[in-house]
Amino acid sequence: MRTSIATVCVSGTLAEKLDAIAAAGFDGIELFETDLVTSPLSPEEVAGRCADLGLTIDLYQPFRDFEGVEPSVLAANLRRADRKFELMHRLGTDRILVCSNVGTATVPYDETAVDQLGRLAELAAEHEVVMAYEALAWGKYVSTYDHAWRIVEQVAHPALGVCLDSFHILSRGSSLDTIADIPGEKIAYAQLADAPRMNLDALSWSRHYRLFPGEGSWDLADFVARMLAAGYTGPLSLEVFNDVFRESDPRVTAVDARRSLVALEDEVARRNGDSALEVLPAPIELGGFSFVELAPGVSDPRGSDGSASETLSEPSSSSDVERMLQALGFTETGSHRRKNVALWQQGDARIVVNHGLEASSAGIAALGFDVRVVREAAARADALQNDVLHRDHRAGEDELLAVRAPDGTEVYFSELSSGTGGGAGRRWTAEFGDGDASVPSAHPLRIDHVALVQPWDRVEEAVLFYRSLLDLTATEFVDVPGASGLVRSRSLVSPAGGIRLALNALPDHARDDSDYPNHIALVTDDLLGLLRRLDGLPLLEVPGNYYDDLDARYGLAPGLLDELRAANVLLDRAGDGEFLHAYTRPVGRVFFELIERRGGYDGYGAANAPVRLAAQRRLTGALPSGTSPAALLPSRTT
């Protein structure tokens, strides 16, 4: 299907917006009136620019406050419409959005709206313009799409159809069944927006928090499928007002936007079982975490000269992050045959420390996921306009294919080897010597989830990136209070549960990302037993007050409470489930969490996150600085 986007979705001047939209591969635009009014480009120049960029102007929008008015107002409104229709000729577009009246309407009767929109349709027809009438969720008398359709049906004029905007319909929780009653040719336009679930008046929700499909909480695929079933043949078009996108790089936003439509169209086809309409290779079926790659940071004594050092196996020469892995019970099971990369394992958890990475502090560089066929994964990533990275590999080595996530993390796909007898072996581990030589452990670990801090302007994009590429499902955001602001956290889970990611959005004015390290959560069957064996593991200290409160809340057996307290282990409960967890102190920009899930506990212990954030904050020091007036002021010497 053709893809279109309202110019209001991205930041910049109109010229900058058009460039970004075209570069992202859209077929057309909705031209937002304010973007034209504030532009020095004449309508003819805008038309020319769009033509040069291969963009059509699919809709001029919006025309407001027309119908349901007194006769004296109607005359002025028709005059205003006449001017806009003339303008549309100059722009070379023949379709206009007419929103239901929110301001000037004084006559509540449908007959008046029908009569007045009928007169407008006559005028539109003279100008060869088609109008798409849209019920705004906060329209004064017309606020539902079925009401708008009843009016359009009564006007019964070829120049008038409805505009179906997913936001206005889904924000009201309207039934979608009426869509089937609308003949396809009377759906003059369709606008798509997703949104997070919020308890907010529809106007504020709409103006500040709309999202691209797949980034919010709604089922846009169902919405689109119903429109297609009704016979809609226009473009899939985005109209998203979002405060963050308004402040972001329009070139990034436009690609994110287009990706949302491609993924949506593909989802609609798959759900309908219509393989002819699929526009993407199949979603990637994930096993579990194949590995997590760490950069050791500048404290790494092995340097970054790319050559393996002969001191590799000397504990005294290992990096901070490797000393932490040792303390966690990991063993270095191999080093890459030609790169300065070490493989560390404990149970089914594999951590790769890449001494060839230059980073000022230790941190997560890449995630590796087990997939069935790497090339299929790469094909889908590529079709979704993701940044596919072909990494250096040699004959006999596993093909290294990665995709860059919006926060810069590289996502690798690796195939399980078949026919080696072992079954679950990974081909890439063979490059590290003996292959997947897991070391026996009394308390084997597995990577449960990885939590990644996201830049303020890439959070929504990251959600769509992982959902569209990997077919993960997302929870709603939860707010976690930290000492320097609220952290918004959203988790994503693969269908079989093997992959869990937590994406954390920092407070808007977070001073320094290093206050909010990323982390790797390792799961065990017996956390307290494991910790008894890991003597000397540097855990984050949990305040005594926490255990007093835990006791007040849960009334734990005294022995258990003492044991938790002595081991710096936190506890959360949900239903019959229980979650035990402990955090290591950070190493650079990463720390580890050791967890145990009991009785089907499916969360992440968010209730305890403030304890962790406060403890980490005490380690890093300084107060939120705020803006000093002195920095803004001329310096006064007299």
Next chain:
Amino acid sequence: MRTSIATVCVSGTLAEKLDAIAAAGFDGIELFETDLVTSPLSPEEVAGRCADLGLTIDLYQPFRDFEGVEPSVLAANLRRADRKFELMHRLGTDRILVCSNVGTATVPYDETAVDQLGRLAELAAEHEVVMAYEALAWGKYVSTYDHAWRIVEQVAHPALGVCLDSFHILSRGSSLDTIADIPGEKIAYAQLADAPRMNLDALSWSRHYRLFPGEGSWDLADFVARMLAAGYTGPLSLEVFNDVFRESDPRVTAVDARRSLVALEDEVARRNGDSALEVLPAPIELGGFSFVELAPGVSDPRGSDGSASETLSEPSSSSDVERMLQALGFTETGSHRRKNVALWQQGDARIVVNHGLEASSAGIAALGFDVRVVREAAARADALQNDVLHRDHRAGEDELLAVRAPDGTEVYFSELSSGTGGGAGRRWTAEFGDGDASVPSAHPLRIDHVALVQPWDRVEEAVLFYRSLLDLTATEFVDVPGASGLVRSRSLVSPAGGIRLALNALPDHARDDSDYPNHIALVTDDLLGLLRRLDGLPLLEVPGNYYDDLDARYGLAPGLLDELRAANVLLDRAGDGEFLHAYTRPVGRVFFELIERRGGYDGYGAANAPVRLAAQRRLTGALPSGTSPAALLPSRTT
């Protein structure tokens, strides 16, 4: 009255919060449970720290989800309460907030709540604890303060009173009349918060947008007056959850918070006509703008050596900002007798250019207001914990007294001279030679308003600063869409209308303040006439599309439309009023607006601000940059 503040109001660790709160002069705190739970300080250590800082712990808070539960849950709740009462002994506090149940309540009957709270009161009495029962606006069965009072009245136990929280009461629009029915000794605690008017569910509104009194939209003075009338004798205490304050410097927030209570207490006393209770010198009665001071910026050829240059009167040596003043029809009417400061006048508008100020670019450094008695103004500023600046002055010169506003702007007060015969003369102008020698002008100007960009973390504080110091009234915030995000704008007006200020909050991630210069709006009776005389004034160019839209909207007479278009003048209408305005191009971080108000138009032409923001944006260039993943990533060489 004693002043108190909940620890949740400010950012930081508990220790940092206590330091900031004590430094701001508070008498006590409400100790927020999460702050204690996440702190490594034991309860005894917290008590000791508070004592050392001169702070009492007025309230421990909150205790949640107690009443209206099944008997089995009640037992656990009583046990939990018992532990908290023991904790309170360790803290040395005897008062606890009990919130109405939002989660676990299953029994909707008042009798159950009365019975269960009665049992809790018995337990509290054993521990010598007093409970303040508060109806949360989103409580499951108890959500209004009069309902909470009916329950407390039935329990009739000395250990149980109500807590009145202005947020929960005013957010629901409850009548305040019931307050008079509550005996003062049964108001066990009072929590104060202001808030902006929003259409938001009460929970989100409460958790993210509360403000200190005087920063929002509510009449807190009336609320407090009613509690005092009922006999409340506890502290005035703040409980404000605000996302921005959570991210700001706690030392700044705490002073802002305390200022809000002092101003509030004073307002209550004045409104009651009870001069004995006034805690501040009287609010400052403002005339109009005495002057605006500009820093010329580094391009200033006269340097910043502090000495008047002999080239002062040479036009070729004047700064960019002075060339702009000349183009606006201003005349340099004098230079300061011993400082390198020039006075420029046009009609009643006075602009002081201070060549002694060091600034990288031209900008507004200070505002001067006409007042009756300067020393009174300084006394009120000082009592409000403002930063009062005593500037260098000599015998025979006007006393220079200024207060630093939160954004760094200095606010000067100047007295009108009496007895000089002229009446409206200003003493300070005598230091510039001939005194207030206004130059005759066919189109005399006056300063109408000044618009100041505020740092993200000082906006609410700035509103309170101006309101409490100068007795200005504030409008609600309006959002103005710019090319790089939404600008939130709020205006403040003095009672007689002589002073108008517009405070603009930038998008959260605004790349560079210089994209959003401050401005000085100068009002004339005949804007088009004035502009005809000001040949060569560099105005911001208004796009032709704007005039096409103006024509469509208003159907102006063709002659007028052409004239507006030729002169780059914008038009706004409200009711019968009309607003004509034009913007100069920026000079450094400042520009001028020329305006004409017709027929009682009282606004600022906000509808046209997007045109200005887009034009300014085109002048400054680059796209919003966003976060580049490369900046976050380890650099990969293999």
